[in-house]
Amino acid sequence: MKALVLNALHQGLDFQEMPAPHAGKSEGLVRLRAAALNHRDLFITQGLYAGIKFPTILGSDGAGEYRGKAVVIDPSLDWGGDPRAQGRGFRVLGLPDDGTFAEQIAIPRSNIHPKPGHLSWEQAAALPLAGVTAWRVVFTRCQIKAGERVLITGIGGGVALMALQLAAAAGAEVFVTSGSDEKLQKAVALGAKGGVNYRNADWDKTLKKEAGGFDVIIDSAAGNGFALLPALCQPGGRIGVYGGTLGKIDGLSMQPVFWKQISILGSTMGTRLDFKKMLAFVAKYEIVPVVDSVFPLSEGSAALQKMDQGEQFGKIVLSI
Ligand SMILES: NC(=O)c1ccc[n+]([C@@H]2O[C@H](COP(=O)([O-])OP(=O)(O)OC[C@H]3O[C@@H](n4cnc5c(N)ncnc54)[C@H](OP(=O)(O)O)[C@@H]3O)[C@@H](O)[C@H]2O)c1
Structure with missing residues:
Protein backbone atom coordinates (compact mmCIF):
# COMPACT_ATOMS: atom_id res chain seq x y z
CA MET A 1 0.00 0.00 0.00
CA LYS A 2 1.00 3.66 -0.37
CA ALA A 3 1.75 5.66 2.79
CA LEU A 4 3.39 8.87 4.03
CA VAL A 5 6.42 7.80 6.02
CA LEU A 6 8.76 9.53 8.49
CA ASN A 7 12.25 8.28 7.58
CA ALA A 8 14.34 11.12 9.06
CA LEU A 9 13.91 14.48 10.82
CA HIS A 10 13.68 17.93 9.13
CA GLN A 11 12.95 16.60 5.64
CA GLY A 12 9.20 16.12 5.57
CA LEU A 13 7.55 12.78 4.85
CA ASP A 14 8.17 10.31 2.01
CA PHE A 15 5.25 9.04 -0.08
CA GLN A 16 6.25 5.42 -0.64
CA GLU A 17 5.21 1.77 -0.78
CA MET A 18 4.83 0.06 2.62
CA PRO A 19 3.75 -3.47 3.54
CA ALA A 20 -0.04 -3.70 3.93
CA PRO A 21 -1.03 -4.15 7.60
CA HIS A 22 -2.65 -7.36 8.92
CA ALA A 23 -5.35 -7.11 11.54
CA GLY A 24 -4.56 -8.89 14.82
CA LYS A 25 -7.16 -10.78 16.86
CA SER A 26 -8.82 -7.73 18.42
CA GLU A 27 -8.20 -5.42 15.44
CA GLY A 28 -10.11 -4.33 12.34
CA LEU A 29 -8.62 -3.40 8.97
CA VAL A 30 -9.89 0.02 7.87
CA ARG A 31 -9.63 1.18 4.24
CA LEU A 32 -8.87 4.88 4.80
CA ARG A 33 -10.57 7.54 2.65
CA ALA A 34 -9.23 10.67 4.36
CA ALA A 35 -6.79 11.67 7.13
CA ALA A 36 -6.07 15.00 8.82
CA LEU A 37 -2.97 16.76 10.12
CA ASN A 38 -2.41 17.84 13.70
CA HIS A 39 0.31 20.09 15.08
CA ARG A 40 1.74 16.91 16.63
CA ASP A 41 2.68 15.60 13.16
CA LEU A 42 4.67 18.77 12.46
CA PHE A 43 6.37 18.68 15.89
CA ILE A 44 7.40 15.05 15.19
CA THR A 45 9.01 15.90 11.83
CA GLN A 46 10.93 18.68 13.64
CA GLY A 47 12.20 16.29 16.32
CA LEU A 48 10.15 18.02 19.04
CA TYR A 49 8.52 14.86 20.36
CA ALA A 50 9.56 12.00 22.61
CA GLY A 51 10.08 8.44 21.32
CA ILE A 52 10.58 9.24 17.61
CA LYS A 53 11.48 6.15 15.54
CA PHE A 54 12.03 5.42 11.85
CA PRO A 55 10.23 4.41 9.73
CA THR A 56 6.81 5.42 11.10
CA ILE A 57 3.59 6.15 9.26
CA LEU A 58 2.35 9.35 10.95
CA GLY A 59 -1.27 10.48 11.33
CA SER A 60 -3.77 10.39 14.20
CA ASP A 61 -6.97 11.27 12.36
CA GLY A 62 -8.75 9.06 9.88
CA ALA A 63 -12.10 8.20 8.33
CA GLY A 64 -12.78 5.25 6.05
CA GLU A 65 -14.58 1.98 5.46
CA TYR A 66 -14.74 -1.05 7.72
CA ARG A 67 -16.85 -4.07 6.74
CA GLY A 68 -18.88 -1.94 4.31
CA LYS A 69 -19.66 0.77 6.88
CA ALA A 70 -18.39 4.35 7.10
CA VAL A 71 -16.29 4.84 10.22
CA VAL A 72 -14.02 7.25 12.10
CA ILE A 73 -11.05 6.26 14.24
CA ASP A 74 -10.58 7.19 17.92
CA PRO A 75 -6.87 8.15 18.11
CA SER A 76 -6.47 7.43 21.86
CA LEU A 77 -4.83 4.01 22.39
CA ASP A 78 -4.89 2.16 25.73
CA TRP A 79 -6.11 5.02 27.93
CA GLY A 80 -6.20 2.71 30.95
CA GLY A 81 -8.73 2.25 33.77
CA ASP A 82 -8.78 5.72 35.38
CA PRO A 83 -11.01 8.30 33.64
CA ARG A 84 -9.19 11.14 35.48
CA ALA A 85 -5.91 10.56 33.63
CA GLN A 86 -4.40 8.22 31.07
CA GLY A 87 -2.20 5.35 32.27
CA ARG A 88 1.44 4.61 31.43
CA GLY A 89 0.54 2.54 28.36
CA PHE A 90 -1.38 5.41 26.72
CA ARG A 91 -0.39 6.33 23.17
CA VAL A 92 -1.66 8.74 20.53
CA LEU A 93 -2.13 6.97 17.19
CA GLY A 94 0.63 7.82 14.67
CA LEU A 95 3.81 7.31 16.79
CA PRO A 96 4.91 4.88 18.03
CA ASP A 97 2.05 2.93 16.36
CA ASP A 98 1.69 3.40 12.59
CA GLY A 99 -1.01 5.97 11.84
CA THR A 100 -3.56 7.11 9.31
CA PHE A 101 -1.44 8.66 6.52
CA ALA A 102 -1.88 5.45 4.52
CA GLU A 103 -4.33 3.51 2.39
CA GLN A 104 -5.06 1.03 5.19
CA ILE A 105 -4.67 0.73 8.94
CA ALA A 106 -5.07 -2.14 11.41
CA ILE A 107 -6.56 -0.71 14.60
CA PRO A 108 -8.25 -2.12 17.74
CA ARG A 109 -11.92 -2.66 16.92
CA SER A 110 -12.83 -0.69 20.08
CA ASN A 111 -11.30 2.40 18.39
CA ILE A 112 -13.59 2.12 15.35
CA HIS A 113 -16.84 4.16 15.56
CA PRO A 114 -19.65 4.98 13.12
CA LYS A 115 -19.03 8.15 11.08
CA PRO A 116 -21.58 10.91 11.80
CA GLY A 117 -23.86 10.76 8.75
CA HIS A 118 -23.87 14.52 8.01
CA LEU A 119 -20.11 14.67 7.43
CA SER A 120 -18.14 14.08 4.22
CA TRP A 121 -15.00 11.91 4.35
CA GLU A 122 -12.82 15.02 4.63
CA GLN A 123 -14.97 16.61 7.35
CA ALA A 124 -15.12 13.32 9.28
CA ALA A 125 -11.32 12.91 9.11
CA ALA A 126 -10.98 16.42 10.55
CA LEU A 127 -13.01 15.48 13.63
CA PRO A 128 -11.44 12.79 15.87
CA LEU A 129 -8.34 14.24 17.57
CA ALA A 130 -9.47 17.87 17.63
CA GLY A 131 -12.99 16.79 18.58
CA VAL A 132 -12.04 14.60 21.53
CA THR A 133 -9.40 17.05 22.81
CA ALA A 134 -11.86 19.93 22.60
CA TRP A 135 -14.66 17.84 24.17
CA ARG A 136 -12.57 16.88 27.17
CA VAL A 137 -11.17 20.36 27.86
CA VAL A 138 -14.52 22.12 27.28
CA PHE A 139 -16.91 19.75 29.07
CA THR A 140 -15.12 17.04 31.07
CA ARG A 141 -12.46 19.35 32.56
CA CYS A 142 -13.86 22.92 32.44
CA SER A 267 -6.30 18.24 29.60
CA THR A 268 -5.05 15.71 27.07
CA MET A 269 -6.95 13.80 24.40
CA GLY A 270 -9.88 11.88 25.99
CA THR A 271 -11.32 8.57 27.16
CA ARG A 272 -13.46 6.30 24.98
CA LEU A 273 -16.50 7.77 26.76
CA ASP A 274 -15.33 11.33 25.95
CA PHE A 275 -14.99 10.24 22.31
CA LYS A 276 -18.46 8.67 22.16
CA LYS A 277 -20.09 11.68 23.85
CA MET A 278 -18.31 13.99 21.41
CA LEU A 279 -19.57 11.99 18.40
CA ALA A 280 -23.15 12.02 19.74
CA PHE A 281 -23.04 15.80 20.39
CA VAL A 282 -21.58 16.52 16.94
CA ALA A 283 -24.33 14.41 15.34
CA LYS A 284 -27.10 16.01 17.46
CA TYR A 285 -26.10 19.60 16.64
CA GLU A 286 -24.87 18.72 13.14
CA ILE A 287 -21.53 20.37 13.86
CA VAL A 288 -19.24 20.45 10.81
CA PRO A 289 -15.47 20.65 11.50
CA VAL A 290 -13.81 23.50 9.63
CA VAL A 291 -11.62 22.17 6.82
CA ASP A 292 -8.98 24.68 5.70
CA SER A 293 -7.70 22.76 2.70
CA VAL A 294 -7.45 19.28 1.19
CA PHE A 295 -4.23 17.82 -0.27
CA PRO A 296 -3.79 14.40 -1.91
CA LEU A 297 -1.93 11.91 0.32
CA SER A 298 1.05 12.10 -2.06
CA GLU A 299 1.46 15.81 -1.20
CA GLY A 300 1.62 15.37 2.57
CA SER A 301 4.89 17.28 2.90
CA ALA A 302 3.34 20.36 1.25
CA ALA A 303 0.43 20.05 3.68
CA LEU A 304 2.88 20.01 6.62
CA GLN A 305 4.63 23.10 5.24
CA LYS A 306 1.29 24.89 5.15
CA MET A 307 0.77 24.04 8.84
CA ASP A 308 4.29 25.28 9.63
CA GLN A 309 3.42 28.66 8.10
CA GLY A 310 0.43 28.86 10.47
CA GLU A 311 -1.89 30.40 7.91
CA GLN A 312 -4.58 27.74 8.16
CA PHE A 313 -8.05 28.29 9.59
CA GLY A 314 -9.19 24.85 10.64
CA LYS A 315 -7.94 21.44 9.64
CA ILE A 316 -5.59 20.51 6.83
CA VAL A 317 -6.88 17.24 5.36
CA LEU A 318 -5.33 14.54 3.15
CA SER A 319 -7.61 12.70 0.73
CA ILE A 320 -6.67 9.07 0.19
N1 LIG B 1 -3.03 17.74 24.88
C1 LIG B 1 -3.61 17.28 23.80
O1 LIG B 1 -4.29 16.25 23.81
C2 LIG B 1 -3.46 18.03 22.53
C3 LIG B 1 -4.25 17.70 21.42
C4 LIG B 1 -4.13 18.47 20.26
C5 LIG B 1 -3.24 19.53 20.22
N2 LIG B 1 -2.45 19.78 21.30
C6 LIG B 1 -1.50 20.91 21.27
O2 LIG B 1 -2.26 22.11 21.13
C7 LIG B 1 -1.54 23.05 20.31
C8 LIG B 1 -2.41 23.44 19.11
O3 LIG B 1 -2.59 22.28 18.29
P1 LIG B 1 -3.44 22.31 16.94
O4 LIG B 1 -3.20 21.03 16.25
O5 LIG B 1 -4.83 22.77 17.21
O6 LIG B 1 -2.62 23.48 16.20
P2 LIG B 1 -2.75 24.22 14.81
O7 LIG B 1 -4.02 23.79 14.15
O8 LIG B 1 -1.46 24.09 14.09
O9 LIG B 1 -2.85 25.74 15.31
C9 LIG B 1 -1.76 26.46 15.90
C10 LIG B 1 -2.33 27.39 16.91
O10 LIG B 1 -1.38 28.22 17.57
C11 LIG B 1 -2.01 29.49 17.81
N3 LIG B 1 -1.07 30.50 18.22
C12 LIG B 1 0.12 30.79 17.66
N4 LIG B 1 0.69 31.83 18.33
C13 LIG B 1 -0.17 32.16 19.34
C14 LIG B 1 -0.16 33.16 20.39
N5 LIG B 1 0.87 34.03 20.53
N6 LIG B 1 -1.22 33.24 21.25
C15 LIG B 1 -2.27 32.40 21.10
N7 LIG B 1 -2.33 31.44 20.14
C16 LIG B 1 -1.28 31.32 19.27
C17 LIG B 1 -2.69 29.73 16.49
O11 LIG B 1 -3.66 30.76 16.56
P3 LIG B 1 -4.00 31.78 15.33
O12 LIG B 1 -3.71 31.06 14.05
O13 LIG B 1 -5.46 32.09 15.49
O14 LIG B 1 -3.15 32.99 15.53
C18 LIG B 1 -3.34 28.35 16.32
O15 LIG B 1 -4.46 28.22 17.16
C19 LIG B 1 -0.22 22.36 19.95
O16 LIG B 1 0.75 22.74 20.91
C20 LIG B 1 -0.54 20.88 20.09
O17 LIG B 1 0.58 20.10 20.35
C21 LIG B 1 -2.55 19.07 22.45
Whole structure:
Protein backbone atom coordinates (compact mmCIF):
# COMPACT_ATOMS: atom_id res chain seq x y z
CA MET A 1 0.00 0.00 0.00
CA LYS A 2 1.00 3.66 -0.37
CA ALA A 3 1.75 5.66 2.79
CA LEU A 4 3.39 8.87 4.03
CA VAL A 5 6.42 7.80 6.02
CA LEU A 6 8.76 9.53 8.49
CA ASN A 7 12.25 8.28 7.58
CA ALA A 8 14.34 11.12 9.06
CA LEU A 9 13.91 14.48 10.82
CA HIS A 10 13.68 17.93 9.13
CA GLN A 11 12.95 16.60 5.64
CA GLY A 12 9.20 16.12 5.57
CA LEU A 13 7.55 12.78 4.85
CA ASP A 14 8.17 10.31 2.01
CA PHE A 15 5.25 9.04 -0.08
CA GLN A 16 6.25 5.42 -0.64
CA GLU A 17 5.21 1.77 -0.78
CA MET A 18 4.83 0.06 2.62
CA PRO A 19 3.75 -3.47 3.54
CA ALA A 20 -0.04 -3.70 3.93
CA PRO A 21 -1.03 -4.15 7.60
CA HIS A 22 -2.65 -7.36 8.92
CA ALA A 23 -5.35 -7.11 11.54
CA GLY A 24 -4.56 -8.89 14.82
CA LYS A 25 -7.16 -10.78 16.86
CA SER A 26 -8.82 -7.73 18.42
CA GLU A 27 -8.20 -5.42 15.44
CA GLY A 28 -10.11 -4.33 12.34
CA LEU A 29 -8.62 -3.40 8.97
CA VAL A 30 -9.89 0.02 7.87
CA ARG A 31 -9.63 1.18 4.24
CA LEU A 32 -8.87 4.88 4.80
CA ARG A 33 -10.57 7.54 2.65
CA ALA A 34 -9.23 10.67 4.36
CA ALA A 35 -6.79 11.67 7.13
CA ALA A 36 -6.07 15.00 8.82
CA LEU A 37 -2.97 16.76 10.12
CA ASN A 38 -2.41 17.84 13.70
CA HIS A 39 0.31 20.09 15.08
CA ARG A 40 1.74 16.91 16.63
CA ASP A 41 2.68 15.60 13.16
CA LEU A 42 4.67 18.77 12.46
CA PHE A 43 6.37 18.68 15.89
CA ILE A 44 7.40 15.05 15.19
CA THR A 45 9.01 15.90 11.83
CA GLN A 46 10.93 18.68 13.64
CA GLY A 47 12.20 16.29 16.32
CA LEU A 48 10.15 18.02 19.04
CA TYR A 49 8.52 14.86 20.36
CA ALA A 50 9.56 12.00 22.61
CA GLY A 51 10.08 8.44 21.32
CA ILE A 52 10.58 9.24 17.61
CA LYS A 53 11.48 6.15 15.54
CA PHE A 54 12.03 5.42 11.85
CA PRO A 55 10.23 4.41 9.73
CA THR A 56 6.81 5.42 11.10
CA ILE A 57 3.59 6.15 9.26
CA LEU A 58 2.35 9.35 10.95
CA GLY A 59 -1.27 10.48 11.33
CA SER A 60 -3.77 10.39 14.20
CA ASP A 61 -6.97 11.27 12.36
CA GLY A 62 -8.75 9.06 9.88
CA ALA A 63 -12.10 8.20 8.33
CA GLY A 64 -12.78 5.25 6.05
CA GLU A 65 -14.58 1.98 5.46
CA TYR A 66 -14.74 -1.05 7.72
CA ARG A 67 -16.85 -4.07 6.74
CA GLY A 68 -18.88 -1.94 4.31
CA LYS A 69 -19.66 0.77 6.88
CA ALA A 70 -18.39 4.35 7.10
CA VAL A 71 -16.29 4.84 10.22
CA VAL A 72 -14.02 7.25 12.10
CA ILE A 73 -11.05 6.26 14.24
CA ASP A 74 -10.58 7.19 17.92
CA PRO A 75 -6.87 8.15 18.11
CA SER A 76 -6.47 7.43 21.86
CA LEU A 77 -4.83 4.01 22.39
CA ASP A 78 -4.89 2.16 25.73
CA TRP A 79 -6.11 5.02 27.93
CA GLY A 80 -6.20 2.71 30.95
CA GLY A 81 -8.73 2.25 33.77
CA ASP A 82 -8.78 5.72 35.38
CA PRO A 83 -11.01 8.30 33.64
CA ARG A 84 -9.19 11.14 35.48
CA ALA A 85 -5.91 10.56 33.63
CA GLN A 86 -4.40 8.22 31.07
CA GLY A 87 -2.20 5.35 32.27
CA ARG A 88 1.44 4.61 31.43
CA GLY A 89 0.54 2.54 28.36
CA PHE A 90 -1.38 5.41 26.72
CA ARG A 91 -0.39 6.33 23.17
CA VAL A 92 -1.66 8.74 20.53
CA LEU A 93 -2.13 6.97 17.19
CA GLY A 94 0.63 7.82 14.67
CA LEU A 95 3.81 7.31 16.79
CA PRO A 96 4.91 4.88 18.03
CA ASP A 97 2.05 2.93 16.36
CA ASP A 98 1.69 3.40 12.59
CA GLY A 99 -1.01 5.97 11.84
CA THR A 100 -3.56 7.11 9.31
CA PHE A 101 -1.44 8.66 6.52
CA ALA A 102 -1.88 5.45 4.52
CA GLU A 103 -4.33 3.51 2.39
CA GLN A 104 -5.06 1.03 5.19
CA ILE A 105 -4.67 0.73 8.94
CA ALA A 106 -5.07 -2.14 11.41
CA ILE A 107 -6.56 -0.71 14.60
CA PRO A 108 -8.25 -2.12 17.74
CA ARG A 109 -11.92 -2.66 16.92
CA SER A 110 -12.83 -0.69 20.08
CA ASN A 111 -11.30 2.40 18.39
CA ILE A 112 -13.59 2.12 15.35
CA HIS A 113 -16.84 4.16 15.56
CA PRO A 114 -19.65 4.98 13.12
CA LYS A 115 -19.03 8.15 11.08
CA PRO A 116 -21.58 10.91 11.80
CA GLY A 117 -23.86 10.76 8.75
CA HIS A 118 -23.87 14.52 8.01
CA LEU A 119 -20.11 14.67 7.43
CA SER A 120 -18.14 14.08 4.22
CA TRP A 121 -15.00 11.91 4.35
CA GLU A 122 -12.82 15.02 4.63
CA GLN A 123 -14.97 16.61 7.35
CA ALA A 124 -15.12 13.32 9.28
CA ALA A 125 -11.32 12.91 9.11
CA ALA A 126 -10.98 16.42 10.55
CA LEU A 127 -13.01 15.48 13.63
CA PRO A 128 -11.44 12.79 15.87
CA LEU A 129 -8.34 14.24 17.57
CA ALA A 130 -9.47 17.87 17.63
CA GLY A 131 -12.99 16.79 18.58
CA VAL A 132 -12.04 14.60 21.53
CA THR A 133 -9.40 17.05 22.81
CA ALA A 134 -11.86 19.93 22.60
CA TRP A 135 -14.66 17.84 24.17
CA ARG A 136 -12.57 16.88 27.17
CA VAL A 137 -11.17 20.36 27.86
CA VAL A 138 -14.52 22.12 27.28
CA PHE A 139 -16.91 19.75 29.07
CA THR A 140 -15.12 17.04 31.07
CA ARG A 141 -12.46 19.35 32.56
CA CYS A 142 -13.86 22.92 32.44
CA GLN A 143 -17.55 21.93 32.62
CA ILE A 144 -18.67 24.83 30.46
CA LYS A 145 -22.38 25.57 30.79
CA ALA A 146 -24.98 27.59 28.86
CA GLY A 147 -24.70 31.31 29.58
CA GLU A 148 -21.04 31.23 30.69
CA ARG A 149 -18.57 33.63 29.11
CA VAL A 150 -15.65 31.79 27.52
CA LEU A 151 -12.37 32.92 25.91
CA ILE A 152 -10.58 30.63 23.44
CA THR A 153 -7.07 31.78 22.48
CA GLY A 154 -5.45 31.20 19.05
CA ILE A 155 -8.69 30.41 17.27
CA GLY A 156 -7.01 29.41 13.99
CA GLY A 157 -6.04 26.02 15.46
CA GLY A 158 -7.95 22.82 14.80
CA VAL A 159 -8.72 22.11 18.48
CA ALA A 160 -9.48 25.75 19.26
CA LEU A 161 -12.05 25.96 16.46
CA MET A 162 -13.71 22.75 17.55
CA ALA A 163 -13.83 24.10 21.14
CA LEU A 164 -15.58 27.22 19.80
CA GLN A 165 -18.15 25.12 17.94
CA LEU A 166 -18.83 22.84 20.93
CA ALA A 167 -19.03 25.63 23.51
CA ALA A 168 -21.26 27.80 21.27
CA ALA A 169 -23.61 24.85 20.61
CA ALA A 170 -23.86 24.35 24.40
CA GLY A 171 -25.04 27.97 24.76
CA ALA A 172 -21.84 29.61 26.03
CA GLU A 173 -20.89 33.14 24.96
CA VAL A 174 -17.52 32.66 23.27
CA PHE A 175 -14.83 35.29 22.60
CA VAL A 176 -11.58 34.47 20.80
CA THR A 177 -8.05 35.73 20.11
CA SER A 178 -5.97 35.25 16.98
CA GLY A 179 -2.87 36.64 15.31
CA SER A 180 -4.98 37.40 12.24
CA ASP A 181 -7.93 39.82 11.86
CA GLU A 182 -9.25 37.68 9.01
CA LYS A 183 -9.41 34.63 11.31
CA LEU A 184 -11.22 36.73 13.94
CA GLN A 185 -13.89 37.62 11.36
CA LYS A 186 -14.25 33.98 10.33
CA ALA A 187 -14.64 32.96 13.98
CA VAL A 188 -17.44 35.49 14.44
CA ALA A 189 -19.16 34.00 11.37
CA LEU A 190 -18.91 30.61 13.14
CA GLY A 191 -20.63 31.84 16.31
CA ALA A 192 -18.02 33.79 18.34
CA LYS A 193 -19.36 36.99 19.97
CA GLY A 194 -16.13 38.88 19.28
CA GLY A 195 -12.38 38.80 19.56
CA VAL A 196 -9.05 40.61 19.54
CA ASN A 197 -5.73 40.24 17.77
CA TYR A 198 -3.03 39.09 20.23
CA ARG A 199 -0.41 40.89 18.12
CA ASN A 200 -1.90 44.27 19.12
CA ALA A 201 -0.46 46.07 22.16
CA ASP A 202 -2.71 45.85 25.21
CA TRP A 203 -4.96 43.24 23.58
CA ASP A 204 -5.86 41.96 27.03
CA LYS A 205 -7.11 45.37 28.19
CA THR A 206 -9.11 45.81 24.96
CA LEU A 207 -10.68 42.40 25.49
CA LYS A 208 -11.54 43.11 29.11
CA LYS A 209 -13.26 46.34 28.03
CA GLU A 210 -15.13 44.57 25.21
CA ALA A 211 -16.17 41.39 27.03
CA GLY A 212 -15.63 41.80 30.78
CA GLY A 213 -14.20 38.86 32.73
CA PHE A 214 -14.36 35.21 31.67
CA ASP A 215 -15.79 32.22 33.50
CA VAL A 216 -13.56 29.92 31.43
CA ILE A 217 -10.43 30.43 29.30
CA ILE A 218 -9.19 27.67 26.96
CA ASP A 219 -5.53 27.97 25.91
CA SER A 220 -2.94 25.91 24.03
CA ALA A 221 -0.34 28.61 23.31
CA ALA A 222 1.18 29.02 26.83
CA GLY A 223 4.33 31.24 26.47
CA ASN A 224 4.36 34.74 27.89
CA GLY A 225 0.78 35.52 26.80
CA PHE A 226 -0.45 33.02 29.38
CA ALA A 227 0.67 35.31 32.20
CA LEU A 228 -2.10 37.75 31.17
CA LEU A 229 -4.90 35.17 31.43
CA PRO A 230 -5.57 35.01 35.21
CA ALA A 231 -6.34 38.75 35.24
CA LEU A 232 -8.97 38.14 32.53
CA CYS A 233 -10.79 35.52 34.67
CA GLN A 234 -13.82 36.16 36.83
CA PRO A 235 -13.49 35.11 40.47
CA GLY A 236 -13.80 31.32 40.56
CA GLY A 237 -12.75 31.09 36.90
CA ARG A 238 -11.26 28.01 35.22
CA ILE A 239 -8.36 27.97 32.75
CA GLY A 240 -8.24 24.82 30.59
CA VAL A 241 -4.83 24.07 29.04
CA TYR A 242 -4.23 21.42 26.37
CA GLY A 243 -1.04 22.64 24.68
CA GLY A 244 2.16 24.66 25.09
CA THR A 245 2.97 25.78 21.54
CA LEU A 246 4.99 28.85 22.61
CA GLY A 247 6.84 27.14 25.46
CA LYS A 248 7.51 28.25 29.03
CA ILE A 249 5.75 31.13 30.75
CA ASP A 250 7.73 34.11 32.06
CA GLY A 251 6.17 36.55 34.48
CA LEU A 252 3.18 34.52 35.66
CA SER A 253 2.00 36.02 38.92
CA MET A 254 0.20 33.69 41.32
CA GLN A 255 -1.63 36.54 43.11
CA PRO A 256 -4.70 36.62 40.83
CA VAL A 257 -4.71 32.79 40.74
CA PHE A 258 -5.08 32.28 44.48
CA TRP A 259 -6.95 35.49 45.27
CA LYS A 260 -9.62 34.86 42.66
CA GLN A 261 -9.78 31.10 43.46
CA ILE A 262 -8.85 30.22 39.84
CA SER A 263 -8.47 26.59 38.76
CA ILE A 264 -5.89 25.69 36.11
CA LEU A 265 -6.98 22.43 34.48
CA GLY A 266 -4.67 20.40 32.26
CA SER A 267 -6.30 18.24 29.60
CA THR A 268 -5.05 15.71 27.07
CA MET A 269 -6.95 13.80 24.40
CA GLY A 270 -9.88 11.88 25.99
CA THR A 271 -11.32 8.57 27.16
CA ARG A 272 -13.46 6.30 24.98
CA LEU A 273 -16.50 7.77 26.76
CA ASP A 274 -15.33 11.33 25.95
CA PHE A 275 -14.99 10.24 22.31
CA LYS A 276 -18.46 8.67 22.16
CA LYS A 277 -20.09 11.68 23.85
CA MET A 278 -18.31 13.99 21.41
CA LEU A 279 -19.57 11.99 18.40
CA ALA A 280 -23.15 12.02 19.74
CA PHE A 281 -23.04 15.80 20.39
CA VAL A 282 -21.58 16.52 16.94
CA ALA A 283 -24.33 14.41 15.34
CA LYS A 284 -27.10 16.01 17.46
CA TYR A 285 -26.10 19.60 16.64
CA GLU A 286 -24.87 18.72 13.14
CA ILE A 287 -21.53 20.37 13.86
CA VAL A 288 -19.24 20.45 10.81
CA PRO A 289 -15.47 20.65 11.50
CA VAL A 290 -13.81 23.50 9.63
CA VAL A 291 -11.62 22.17 6.82
CA ASP A 292 -8.98 24.68 5.70
CA SER A 293 -7.70 22.76 2.70
CA VAL A 294 -7.45 19.28 1.19
CA PHE A 295 -4.23 17.82 -0.27
CA PRO A 296 -3.79 14.40 -1.91
CA LEU A 297 -1.93 11.91 0.32
CA SER A 298 1.05 12.10 -2.06
CA GLU A 299 1.46 15.81 -1.20
CA GLY A 300 1.62 15.37 2.57
CA SER A 301 4.89 17.28 2.90
CA ALA A 302 3.34 20.36 1.25
CA ALA A 303 0.43 20.05 3.68
CA LEU A 304 2.88 20.01 6.62
CA GLN A 305 4.63 23.10 5.24
CA LYS A 306 1.29 24.89 5.15
CA MET A 307 0.77 24.04 8.84
CA ASP A 308 4.29 25.28 9.63
CA GLN A 309 3.42 28.66 8.10
CA GLY A 310 0.43 28.86 10.47
CA GLU A 311 -1.89 30.40 7.91
CA GLN A 312 -4.58 27.74 8.16
CA PHE A 313 -8.05 28.29 9.59
CA GLY A 314 -9.19 24.85 10.64
CA LYS A 315 -7.94 21.44 9.64
CA ILE A 316 -5.59 20.51 6.83
CA VAL A 317 -6.88 17.24 5.36
CA LEU A 318 -5.33 14.54 3.15
CA SER A 319 -7.61 12.70 0.73
CA ILE A 320 -6.67 9.07 0.19
N1 LIG B 1 -3.03 17.74 24.88
C1 LIG B 1 -3.61 17.28 23.80
O1 LIG B 1 -4.29 16.25 23.81
C2 LIG B 1 -3.46 18.03 22.53
C3 LIG B 1 -4.25 17.70 21.42
C4 LIG B 1 -4.13 18.47 20.26
C5 LIG B 1 -3.24 19.53 20.22
N2 LIG B 1 -2.45 19.78 21.30
C6 LIG B 1 -1.50 20.91 21.27
O2 LIG B 1 -2.26 22.11 21.13
C7 LIG B 1 -1.54 23.05 20.31
C8 LIG B 1 -2.41 23.44 19.11
O3 LIG B 1 -2.59 22.28 18.29
P1 LIG B 1 -3.44 22.31 16.94
O4 LIG B 1 -3.20 21.03 16.25
O5 LIG B 1 -4.83 22.77 17.21
O6 LIG B 1 -2.62 23.48 16.20
P2 LIG B 1 -2.75 24.22 14.81
O7 LIG B 1 -4.02 23.79 14.15
O8 LIG B 1 -1.46 24.09 14.09
O9 LIG B 1 -2.85 25.74 15.31
C9 LIG B 1 -1.76 26.46 15.90
C10 LIG B 1 -2.33 27.39 16.91
O10 LIG B 1 -1.38 28.22 17.57
C11 LIG B 1 -2.01 29.49 17.81
N3 LIG B 1 -1.07 30.50 18.22
C12 LIG B 1 0.12 30.79 17.66
N4 LIG B 1 0.69 31.83 18.33
C13 LIG B 1 -0.17 32.16 19.34
C14 LIG B 1 -0.16 33.16 20.39
N5 LIG B 1 0.87 34.03 20.53
N6 LIG B 1 -1.22 33.24 21.25
C15 LIG B 1 -2.27 32.40 21.10
N7 LIG B 1 -2.33 31.44 20.14
C16 LIG B 1 -1.28 31.32 19.27
C17 LIG B 1 -2.69 29.73 16.49
O11 LIG B 1 -3.66 30.76 16.56
P3 LIG B 1 -4.00 31.78 15.33
O12 LIG B 1 -3.71 31.06 14.05
O13 LIG B 1 -5.46 32.09 15.49
O14 LIG B 1 -3.15 32.99 15.53
C18 LIG B 1 -3.34 28.35 16.32
O15 LIG B 1 -4.46 28.22 17.16
C19 LIG B 1 -0.22 22.36 19.95
O16 LIG B 1 0.75 22.74 20.91
C20 LIG B 1 -0.54 20.88 20.09
O17 LIG B 1 0.58 20.10 20.35
C21 LIG B 1 -2.55 19.07 22.45
